[in-house]
Amino acid sequence: MDDQNKNLILATALSFVVILVWFVMFPPPEQPVEDPNAVIAADGSVPVAPTATAPSAAPAAETGTTTTEAVPDAPRVDIDTARLSGSISLVGGRIDDLKLNDYRETLDEGAPIVSFLSPSGQPHAYYALYGWAPGAGLSYDQVPGSNTEWTLENGDKLTETAPITLKWDNGAGLTFRRTISLDENYMFSVEQSVENTGAGTVSLAPYGILARHGEPEDLKNFFILHEGLIAMADGELTETDYDGMTDYPFEQREGARAEVTQVTENGWIGFTDHYWMATLIPQPGTAFKSVAKYDERRDIYQTEAVMPTLTVAQGSTVATTSQLFAGAKEWATIRDYQKSGGVQGFLDSIDWGWFFFLTKPMFALLHWLNSFIGNMGWAIIGLTIAIKIIVFPLAYKSYASMAKMKELQPQMEALKEAAGDDRQKMQQGMMELYKKEKVNPASGCLPILIQIPIFFSLYKVIFVTLELRHAPWIGWITDLSAPDPSSIFNLFGLLPYAVPELGFLEILSLGILPILLGISMWLQQKLNPAPTDPTQQMIFAWMPWVFMFMLGSFASGLVVYWITNNVITFTQQYLIMRSHGYKPDVFGNIRSSFKRKPKPDAK
Template sequence: MDDQNKNLILATALSFGVILIWFLLFPPPETVEDPNAPAVAESTEAGTPATAPALSTAGTTAGAATTIEPTAAADAPRLDIATDRVTGSISLLGGRIDDLKLNDYRETLDEGAPIVTLLSPNGEPNAYYALYGWAPGAGLTLDQVPGSNTLWSVESGETLTDETPVTLSWDNGAGLTFRRTISVDENFMFSVAQTVENTGAGTVSLAPYGVLARYGEPEDLKNFFILHEGLISMADGELAEVDYDDMTDYSYDQREGAAAEVTQVESEGWIGFTDHYWMATLIPGGDAGFKSVSKYDAARDIYQAEAVMRTLTVAEGETAEANSQLFAGAKEWATIRTYQNEGGVTGFLESIDWGWFAFLTKPIFALLHWLNGFIGNMGWAIIGLTVILKIIVFPLAYKSYASMAKMKELQPQMEKLKEAAGDDRQKMQQSMMELYKKEKVNPAAGCLPILIQIPIFFSLYKVIFVTLELRHAPWFGWINDLSAPDPSSIINLFGLLPFAVPDLGFFELFSLGILPILLGISMWLQQKLNPAPTDPTQQMIFAWMPWVFMFMLGSFASGLVVYWITNNVITFTQQYAIMRHHGYKPDVFGNIKASFKKKQKEDAK
């Protein structure tokens, strides 16, 4: 077998086979709830920020963790949140944003499936909320500043909408009046303006803060190495991603009874928690810097992300204000991009996990997003993207297929050289290299299309897996979610038989859908552009490769299989046309007949 085919086998089998087998053997695990696991105590409450060095000359001392009774939390008065995109409520106990649903997204594709819940109050399973307050400094004690148990009054506004903000107020009875004005835009960005008015005697100092508290790990945690879920932060242009299990390894904070990590942000940044498709993030305003704190309380199984802003000194008769934002919503590329480019949230697009191939995944998704907007269907957009990518790499493909055609023309001469060299492999290799040099042929050129496809394949796999825009995106017919495997199955003859496909667990890969079968056929036809190799071992590898890939890719997202089928069809067409143009006429039907004849002979033996 010639060197070109050997390289092709090596590039394909090693580069794709190993990685795809890894994906097959280590898929995202299903989250299994342990019925014997102890429940998170409903009476616990996330505390105020940990003690850390002062951010200015005035000292900042945060209070100890506090607790509230679950009945009081449940019975606390609330203000409704109602926009086109989000609904929920704000609890006046602590003034926390702890009830938020994303109206545009359902948990599943089933009819009547519940709306996705992002934030939920303390006392409910997997509580998750945003809490704001002030840490006392010089001249103040903990009970003189608002915290998690403060019962706020409504000063203005009845319902928070994208047109009507609400203002809460609390008087500490010692000369300080605190106000909190909350507004929300048409998407997922909340603005929180905290003010303190000093009508008492003397100067006080205090630091505004925001906290995101998450009770336990998310129920739908994927725990898949290709996706980051957990703490995410940006500090002066540097992105940090910390998994939940890594947060438990933080150094222990003796005073707070929690494991904590503190980062001083000098100018711009943000901190929060990211899920597969959703995110909640604290974004301090201005460029004065803040203290970024991530913490895990093992005793209560609470993960916290905190932003403690610089200490403010408020003299008698003065009012101080601190502004910040809270993003709580879906990780929509266009929305997050707008917040970054127009809203000034530095590096916000990095909250989408683009991976190591970010230099490819970012432009690939941007092009896919544009095509989807132009075509109006993500499935056809993937096909359009494949066509564009093939056009871009066509010059290299042309050289590769031209070289392959030239190699076929040189086959008779190569056979003569082999006969002349006999068992002297060194002489044969030297003669071959002289022939390649004379005819200006690169035997490795045939591997270029395969090698180019590897980063493109993984980048597109990453894009389809991590981006929200592919979630529940339909194509046509039975393909109603391009981020999920083909739901059709050979077991019930693709719906012709009147029974549903049972849950086969690991063996579900044998329940092939229509798309994986088309993928196998397209790879098999592509092989038939060339005669089968004469070596029995290599012949067997080529014979099994399309069907192995068919089963391996059968459990992949439909969007990725659509891309691969389209790529195979275009590659087949390009290779056939280019090789004919250079004098070699692939006998596809003849090669198919020859493979069946060989099979019949083997069966006869």
């Protein structure tokens, strides 16, 4: 077996290993749900000075004496913008009803709009609420919490140009107000203020909470995608899945599992889904306590941002502002919040993975091509061409080396015959020949090896980023983030029936794109004659069709990339090898692969 074929088989084996690993999936564990209507409240606070006493900012006593079940007829204030719709409950002032107007659940006609946040009492409740933790001179019933009944002081509905103001008077000299505004995308601004008209000075700490009852209904739980807690603390990103939150240290005082991080200057915390995200964002440059919590009694996941303790003198008013991002993880929108809005590291909320140094620029180029071309499928093809141009010097050197190896084949065969069974002598002769002719036998597999991180990175980009979701290309390809919907079982739509559910046999339901992929890989093989070794022959003969079935269930956008890459690679290799004196006999190699081999004579 010559070195070139050994290297090629090694590269192929590595490719198989990488792709097989991607198929590993981790099913989510079932979690008991005891009380889906209860919510844990914030924990801890941040003193404004070393001499200040940090109050207990955990309204845990409140949750022990009241219920957080949403009142069915609670008054609400509508949310009405071009991109968001829903309502805010005046009970607790909760942002707990939110729909993303630009996105549908499926591609079916009349499919419902994506519902993102939902009130307590509904399945998989998910909402944001704000409040104040009592400090010196106050008790929990004197500050607004999760069930406080607010009144609407200003505004009749929340729009991009019209904020609303909620008001609550505790009857003991403190008047609380909450002004909520919303930009043209997904960013809420929440200003909380307290006016002290009573006697004496009080201290209290504002907080924001995101509560999620149970795991998301559509949890993918796929290893290539992060879903769950995501937080930034002074430049350090933390990603913890829902299983990881259940392993937090148990805090007996609160009856929950929690992890507390002191943020000194910039940070945010929330939950990220496949395509959507909700995040609490304190004012940049402000210290706060970042808390991630899981209540195993009620199966509630929670994130909290507890702001610094404020002191309110008699006759004065204090206010604090924070933000809430609740919407789609659009690259351009999130980048703008990072660059113009000062939300440090916000672009890292998109799961770029280990190869972030490849996935980030790769998606930036893909996004630019899509904005220029207007179609994500053609943008993927354009990205493939750009990648091939970048790696062309390496490919040129590799294919030139392969052509040279073909020219040296007669000399290599002569060395093998001269060495006989002396493998050491043969290897020494080969090395001298390579050195004399300035040939690197390992360079032939470099294009295959370099494809592994590129393929993985593009797979990550296509699987993770929202911009590929429901993105059409041509004809029957209406969603580049989903597998090719055509099927060989109904002759790609020519027969008048739908393909039934096939279970594990769905791998056999090949679409047009996977078949084109197999053919393109098979033609690429035919640039070289089949190896003489029977084992190598079998591996090479089956490899295109194995890949065809394996990649048949991958996203269509990834298969489009692979087909385009194969076509460009075939063209490059053919032209480069011809320019160096080796003329690949593609049609001859195809004909030889269909010839029946003579049976050995019986003895």
